[in-house]
Each structure stands twice: as C-alpha cells, then as structure tokens.
Amino acid sequence: MLSRFAPSLTGYLHLGHVLHMLYVWGIAKKMGAKVLCRMEDHDLSRARPEYEPAILDTMEWLGFVPDFGIRAGLSSSPSEFRQSDCSEYYQSVLQSLKKRGLVYGCECSRKEIQESMAGGITAAASADHAHPVPLHSSELCYSGTCSEKGLPLAGNTVRFRTLAGAVIFQDLERGEQRQTPRNQCGDFSLRDRNGQWTYQFACVSDDIRHGVDLVIRGEDILFSTARQIQLFQTLEAPVPQYIHHSLLFDGEGRKLSKRQRSESITCLREAGSSSEEIIGRSAFYGKLTPSYRPLSLDDALGLISCAGNVSNK
Numbered sequence: 001m002l003s004r005f006a007p008s009l010t011g012y013l014h015l016g017h018v019l020h021m022l023y024v025w026g027i028a029k030k031m032g033a034k035v036l037c038r039m040e041d042h043d044l045s046r047a048r049p050e051y052e053p054a055i056l057d058t059m060e061w062l063g064f065v066p067d068f069g070i071r072a073g074l075s076s077s078p079s080e081f082r083q084s085d086c087s088e089y090y091q092s093v094l095q096s097l098k099k100r101g102l103v104y105g106c107e108c109s110r111k112e113i114q115e116s117m118a119g120g121i122t123a124a125a126s127a128d129h130a131h132p133v134p135l136h137s138s139e140l141c142y143s144g145t146c147s148e149k150g151l152p153l154a155g156n157t158v159r160f161r162t163l164a165g166a167v168i169f170q171d172l173e174r175g176e177q178r179q180t181p182r183n184q185c186g187d188f189s190l191r192d193r194n195g196q197w198t199y200q201f202a203c204v205s206d207d208i209r210h211g212v213d214l215v216i217r218g219e220d221i222l223f224s225t226a227r228q229i230q231l232f233q234t235l236e237a238p239v240p241q242y243i244h245h246s247l248l249f250d251g252e253g254r255k256l257s258k259r260q261r262s263e264s265i266t267c268l269r270e271a272g273s274s275s276e277e278i279i280g281r282s283a284f285y286g287k288l289t290p291s292y293r294p295l296s297l298d299d300a301l302g303l304i305s306c307a308g309n310v311s312n313k
Contacts, residue, residue, distance in 0.1 A: 026304025105151030
C-alpha cells in the first residue's frame with residue numbers, strides 16, 4: 001500500500017501539519033503502507049518555491065522521512081513529485097477526457113456563478129453527509145451554463161461533466177459516506193482560465209500516476225471525495241481507500257493556517273522548541289493525549305496506531 005504527504009507551497013508547516021503527518025505516518029505504519037512526499041504547487045499564483053526547502057527541512061528535523069518522492073537535499077531538480085513540473089502529464093490526462101467529450105470550456109466568471117446560484121451551497125449538498133463537517137463558504141455549484149456552447153478549452157475554464165447520481169464510499173474511520181457531486185458543485189473545474197490546474201484534477205492525476213491507494217487527510221477535504229472518485233472511475237483507475245481525520249484548531253476555534261506564522265514550526269524551532277515539544281504539543285492539541293507532554297516521534301505514532309477505529313480493510 002502507498003499513502004502520501006502532499007503539502008502546498010503557500011507557507012511554512014504549522015502544528016496542524018504535524019498532526020496530519022502523525023496520522024499519515026502512524027496509520028501507514030499500522031497498515032503496512034509506504035509514504036511518498038510530493039509538493040502541491042498547482043496554484044502558481046500563491047505557491048512560493050522558497051517554502052519547499054523549509055518544509056522538507058522541518059519534516060526531516062521532526063523525523064518524518066518519506067519512503068519515496070521529494071526529500072530534503074534532493075529537491076533542486078525537476079520532479080514528477082512537484083506539480084509545477086508536471087504540466088505535460090496533466091495535459092495528456094485532460095486530452096484523454098477531451099477525446100471522450102467529458103470536458104468543455106466555460107466563460108462564466110465566479111461572480112456570474114454566484115449570482116445564478118442566488119448564494120450559497122444547496123441544501124441537497126449539505127444533506128449528503130452521513131457525518132457532517134464544516135463546509136467551505138466559497139464552494140460554488142455550477143449549473144452547466146456553458147456545457148453546450150462548444151467554447152474552446154484554451155483561454156476558458158475547463159469543466160468536467162459531472163456524472164448524475166450519488167456516490168457511496170466507505171471512509172475507514174467514519175464509515176459509509178454518501179455524496180452527490182452534481183448537487184454539491186455541479187460541473188467542477190479541472191483548469192482555470194489562466195491555465196492553472198485545479199486541486200481536484202492534479203491530486204487525482206498524481207495519485208493515479210504514483211499508485212497511491214491509501215489517502216489519509218483532514219476532514220475538511222471529505223466533502224470533495226465523491227467528485228475525485230468520479231474522476232478516478234472516469235479515468236478507469238482504482239479508487240483509493242480513504243481516511244479523514246479530525247483537524248487541529250487554534251484557541252478561537254479556527255483551523256490553523258499557514259498564514260499564522262507565529263504558529264509555524266520554523267518560528268517555534270527558532271524560538272528554541274525541541275522536536276519532542278512540538279510533537280507533544282500537536283498531539284495534545286489534536287486530542288491524542290489528555291495532557292501536554294513532550295513526545296518522541298515513535299511514542300506519538302504509537303498513539304495513532306491505537307486511536308480511532310482504523311482497520312486494515
């Protein structure tokens with residue numbers, strides 16, 4: 001089995017990422033899986049290459065060493081594990097969808113889509129969750145206005161013709177999930193009008209090429225799982241097993257963000273925190289321990305091995 005850790009190059013790693021890495025490496029260890037590291041910098045407007053060495057150095061310092069992919073000291077050359085280096089591959093996948101008539105060009109602006117929706121996510125979308133999680137307020141549900149206009153792909157948003165019906169899948173931690181992408185998001189985008197690949201498309205394309213069959217990620221991504229499953233199935237690729245874990249929030253109940261540099265591992269390390277202190281702090285904030293104490297990586301991974309109801313299915 002193969003899982004992955006895939007940080008975006010939009011900031012330094014913070015305590016929430018440490019918790020995520022604990023889940024990824026801990027569950028992978030329990031299930032006998034390997035871990036690869038890739039850099040998700042598909043959003044070229046926000047990604048900054050200077051974050052990559054800092055992320056890799058922090059991972060190594062904490063003890064999170066991937067089995068495959070990009071590692072500290074080996075990240076200077078082009079790589080299939082860095083999305084900004086993989087445009088030709090994504091283009092080939094897109095062409096396979098184009099030949100089958102499964103994508104189309106869309107000229108609608110975000111404002112136009114918002115106006116056509118009359119605001120917000122549909123009630124049908126929120127009803128899809130067997131185990132509800134907070135929804136993204138920025139989520140739009142596209143009605144397919146341009147689906148039959150025959151617009152060129154170049155210079156326009158490229159949209160995938162979402163399949164009708166519900167997608168039912170098993171989350172190994174949360175049980176059966178039921179989602180209907182047509183209600184949630186409609187025909188979602190694979191590439192924006194500026195030529196940037198979207199998360200949904202690049203993520204699935206990468207998982208197919210790399211052979212990832214165990215996806216461990218935060219519950220904030222749970223809502224988009226069915227649309228990714230539709231892409232896997234349309235591309236005739238095996239669908240991975242999914243595990244969505246709980247998130248780490250700050251004292252005001254907000255999910256930790258890379259924009260909060262005061263909570264970055266780089267800043268905490270510069271202030272004198274040890275790796276054991278940071279791992280222990282993340283485990284405590286992530287409710288893996290009842291009280292704070294410094295933890296070695298091995299001890300923290302042991303907590304993940306017996307946390308929740310993860311099983312090797």
